[in-house]
Every structure is written in C-alpha cells, then in structure tokens.
Amino acid sequence: MLRVAVGGVGHAKLATVAAGDVWRLGVSDTRSQSADGPMGRGMGEERVAKGTILASAPLSGLPRPALGSFPSAASARPAIHSGGLAAGWATTSGASMSEKDFYREDAKQRAASSVKVVESQTSAEVVVAVRRRSGDYRAAAYHFGLAVMGLVVGYMLVAPQTFSVAAIALDGLLAFLSAVAVGLSFDSLARLLVRPSRRTANVEQAARAAFYDLGISRTSGRNGILVFVSTFERTCAIVPDIGIDVALLGPPWAAQCAAIQAAVRRPNLTAFLAALEALGPILGGPMPRADDDVNELPDEVQ
Numbered sequence: 124m125l126r127v128a129v130g131g132v133g134h135a136k137l138a139t140v141a142a143g144d145v146w147r148l149g150v151s152d153t154r155s156q157s158a159d160g161p162m163g164r165g166m167g168e169e170r171v172a173k174g175t176i177l178a179s180a181p182l183s184g185l186p187r188p189a190l191g192s193f194p195s196a197a198s199a200r201p202a203i204h205s206g207g208l209a210a211g212w213a214t215t216s217g218a219s220m221s222e223k224d225f226y227r228e229d230a231k232q233r234a235a236s237s238v239k240v241v242e243s244q245t246s247a248e249v250v251v252a253v254r255r256r257s258g259d260y261r262a263a264a265y266h267f268g269l270a271v272m273g274l275v276v277g278y279m280l281v282a283p284q285t286f287s288v289a290a291i292a293l294d295g296l297l298a299f300l301s302a303v304a305v306g307l308s309f310d311s312l313a314r315l316l317v318r319p320s321r322r323t324a325n326v327e328q329a330a331r332a333a334f335y336d337l338g339i340s341r342t343s344g345r346n347g348i349l350v351f352v353s354t355f356e357r358t359c360a361i362v363p364d365i366g367i368d369v370a371l372l373g374p375p376w377a378a379q380c381a382a383i384q385a386a387v388r389r390p391n392l393t394a395f396l397a398a399l400e401a402l403g404p405i406l407g408g409p410m411p412r413a414d415d416d417v418n419e420l421p422d423e424v425q
Contacts (some may be wrong), residue, residue, distance in 0.1 A: 224392040225253050225354055231424045237396045238422040244407035246416055247367060248347045252333050252425040256355035258325030263316035264306030271302035310355055322356040329353060330360035340364050342419045346410065350399065352387055359387040375405045
C-alpha cells in the first residue's frame with residue numbers, strides 16, 4: 124500500500140534495481156536523523172540497507188555508492204534516488220500550477236483518494252508526505268545581502284560625486300538589509316541562491332528522517348513506500364522499504380518515479396496525482412492485493 128506524507132527507524136529498503144535500495148538519483152544514507160513534521164512521530168534509530176542510486180544531482184556531504192552496487196553488510200540501509208531509472212529513493216527538482224496547490228484541503232483529499240486507488244491494486248502501502256522546505260537557506264540570503272552591499276559601497280567609493288563615510292556606511296547597511304529581506308521573501312530568488320546539490324541533499328536527508336518518523340518501516344511485510352514532496356526545493360524523494368523489490372518492478376517503476384518527479388518539479392498537482400495512481404498496476408503485478416490485506420499506514424497526506 125502506498126502512503127503520502129506532506130511535510131522511523133527500521134530496516135528500510137529504497138526503490139532501486141535490487142532490494143535494499145532507495146529509488147532516487149541520490150546517495151545511500153548511513154543513519155537517519157529525526158525531522159520535524161506535521162504528523163511525524165519519533166522512533167528509535169535503526170540501521171537500514173544501502174541501495175543503488177539513480178541519476179541524480181550530485182550530493183554533498185553524503186557517502187555515494189557506485190551505481191548498481193549493494194552493501195555487503197547484513198543490515199540494510201535505504202538508498203536515495205532523485206530522478207533516475209534505478210530502484211531505490213527517487214527525488215526531483217524544478218515549474219504550471221502553484222506550489223500552494225499541494226496544501227489545499229481538497230488537494231489533500233484528492234491525494235488520499237489516489238493512494239487508495241494504488242493500494243486497491245497492490246499489497247504495498249503508500250504514504251505521501253509534503254513539506255514546505257527541507258533545509259534552512261538563510262545563509263544564502265545573507266551572502267546575497269553582502270554581495271549587494273559590496274556593489275553599493277564600491278560604487279559610492281568610485282563615483283564622481285563625493286560621499287561621506289557615514290553616508291557610505293549607512294547606505295551599505297541599508298543595501299544589505301534590503302537584499303536579505305528580498306532573498307528571504309521570494310522563493311524563486313532563494314532557489315537561485317542555493318546550489319541544486321545542496322537542495323537535493325537536504326530533501327534526501329529530510330525524506331530519510333520522515334521515513335522513520337512516520338513509521339513506514341513498521342508494516343508487517345516491510346512493504347511501505349514513502350513519497351516525500353518538498354515544495355520549496357521542488358523535489359520529490361520516493362523511499363521504498365526493504366520488502367519492495369525494485370529490481371523486480373523494472374523499467375516501468377523507474378519511468379513512473381521520473382514522472383512523479385517531473386510533476387513536482389513543474390509543479391503540477393494533477394500530473395503528480397496521475398503519476399502516483401499509475402504506480403498501482405506496476406506494484407500490483409509482483410505484489411497483488413490479498414483478500415485479507417490490512418491497511419497499516421494512513422492514506423491521508425502527512
């Protein structure tokens with residue numbers, strides 16, 4: 124059953140070409156960290172299997188396994204993918220409907236209906252989580268302010284007219300404060316000020332934490348799937364548990380994860396929900412829904 128969260132610790136497996144991977148173009152993680160979320164609940168830290176990583180933007184600060192490689196350790200860790208064709212975590216980044224569409228009440232109801240459509244065809248548990256942002260980017264706004272201040276002060280020093288020291292200092296300070304305010308107020312500008320690799324890494328880390336906090340790994344069949352959407356970064360991370368054999372799902376799984384990522388990148392809620400529902404037949408083949416199937420994870424957006 125699929126589960127969606129808006130916005131944990133057990134052996135988790137990410138969607139990758141083989142079990143134990145995370146479907147994302149990213150890197151496999153070592154230990155997850157707890158993160159704050161609307162419906163997050165703390166869980167003890169657990170080891171998870173590393174998995175293959177798909178084609179994703181370079182991640183900084185995280186260990187990166189080779190493509191198609193799997194850890195030899197007995198304990199598995201979830202891997203992350205942000206827009207690739209392998210199994211494991213999947214993440215996306217990039218622009219038709221407003222990001223606010225993901226937070227409307229009717230949108231949450233539509234997302235819950237889409238999750239039910241998927242779970243009516245498979246034993247997998249899908250959870251959708253949505254977060255406004257996965258990192259703190261205030262430092263980028265401060266750097267922007269310093270750059271603007273430098274330009275203003277530099278101009279005043281070389282301009283033909285004469286400025287007093289007090290005027291230069293005051294104008295430089297005002298330029299800094301104004302630029303910082305603008306950088307913090309407009310998401311489109313803030314995204315330009317932050318490296319894509321950093322945005323991707325932040326989403327991956329937040330998704331790993333949400334995977335544990337939301338209890339995705341607590342299903343009896345270890346068949347939970349987290350679809351983690353971070354609207355500021357315009358990135359999506361799809362994190363399957365170890366019971367989801369991404370290698371068995373094959374190219375259709377990779378293609379659909381890419382479609383989900385593209386919808387978040389635009390962003391387009393309708394396309395996102397359509398791509399989400401399309402996971403049903405893909406998961407239903409190798410993991411059909413049983414007559415006695417029990418819904419272990421909430422369908423509502425987290």
